[in-house]
Amino acid sequence: MEFTTEKATAPRADAYDVVIVGGGASGLAAGVFVARYGLDAVIFDRGQSATCQCYTLENYLGFLGIDPAAFLELGRAHAQFEGCAVVDDMVSTVEGVDDGFRVETQDGKTVTTDSVIAASAYNADYLCDLDDGRFHDEGDHPVDCDEATGRTEIDGLYVAGWLSGGPHQVLISAGHGARVAKALVADRRAGEGYWEEVAAYWDWCVEDGTYGDDEWHRHVDEWFDGTVPDDCNEAFVEAVREEVKSERLAIQQTEAERRRRIERGKELLRWYLDER
Known part of the structure; x- marks a missing residue:
């Protein structure tokens, strides 16, 4: 079974269903959920991590105490195992284009996407060009959105984690990333004609x-x-x-499948500990 915490140096494709900006708890959780649904997603993960500002992470359910960097590495391995790409690059600009967005990175890479999840904790200046500069002002925090679902006034743009204005706690941010991903999936299903009650998807x-x-x-x-x-x-x-x-x-x-999947989860932990 293959696991990796390593980030790719560049995107593997020119277009994705979902681009996630930020590889912290909210971004990684969103990546797990959209990838498990079957969407082609990429997380751009470079820059200062809010999670790593903690000296130890002691209030995340299931961990009495864990090194924040180790927590993120396990999350990255999980997201990539589910099929979500993780790239070591920083998003510099998000622009609206026909039926989606054009995302440009610090390293000069460009991808297009149907949906963007802004999950960077501190900085969202890459959103300043949206809606001719009317959507977001440089330096503003949080980003204007529905705090529960992360939906914004721009179709296809969502905000997850602390950037949405929610509490600055890792466990809450991870849960919010999952909730935003579910809202994104429901919106895609609604776009295919599914009405509200059947657009919701449960994992x-x-x-x-x-x-x-x-x-x-x-x-x-x-x-x-x-x-x-x-x-x-x-x-x-x-x-x-x-x-x-x-x-x-x-x-x-x-x-048998239940036992196999539980063993797979244990194997990830064993693999991670052995790698250390």
């Missing part, structure tokens, strides 16, 4: 056999039928119904 697992019997199908159908807007095309509604059921059935997990 969890249940025991094999929990779903799929006749009673389960009746329950899901009853709930689903109560959410359908009046003006929806019938064929599309049925396609969404099948997709929603397929998504829920796919999160079932056999006991």
Whole structure:
């Protein structure tokens, strides 16, 4: 099994579904969630880390005490294992283009993307060119957004972690990054025609056999039928119904797979300790 905490020196592609600015707790958590959903994402991670301003991290659930740099390395390995690229570069400018954004870095690299998550704790001056300079003023903190979801007035632009105005705590920032990623996924699904109740996407697992019997199908159908807007095309509604059921059935997990995934998590910790 391959793990790495190393950052790439350059993006592997010219275009991504999601660009995440900042490789702290909120940015890495957002990367894990969007990558697990299947979006092609890259995190640009260079510069001063807010997490590393802590001498030790002692209030993150599950850790009595951990070196902040070690915490970030484990988070980076997790994000990359899920398929999210991490690049050692700093975003200098984000500009709006047709149907998305153009992102330029300190090292002169340029990528385009549908969505941007601004997760840099201290500095968001790279957003100053958006909306002809009207969206964000140099040096301002926090960035104007819906604090709960990270949504901004600019479609496709989200803000995560301390930059959103939330409490400056690593555990809260990680949770907020995940919440913002879920909002981004829901917005993408809404753009595909999914209505609010079915646009939400849940990333969890249940025991094999929990779903799929006749009673389960009746329950899901009853709930689903109560959410359908009046003006929806019938064929599309049925396609969404099948997709929603397929998504829920796919999160079932056999006991063997459960053991394999738990062992995989332990292996990451063993690998990290051995590397040290």
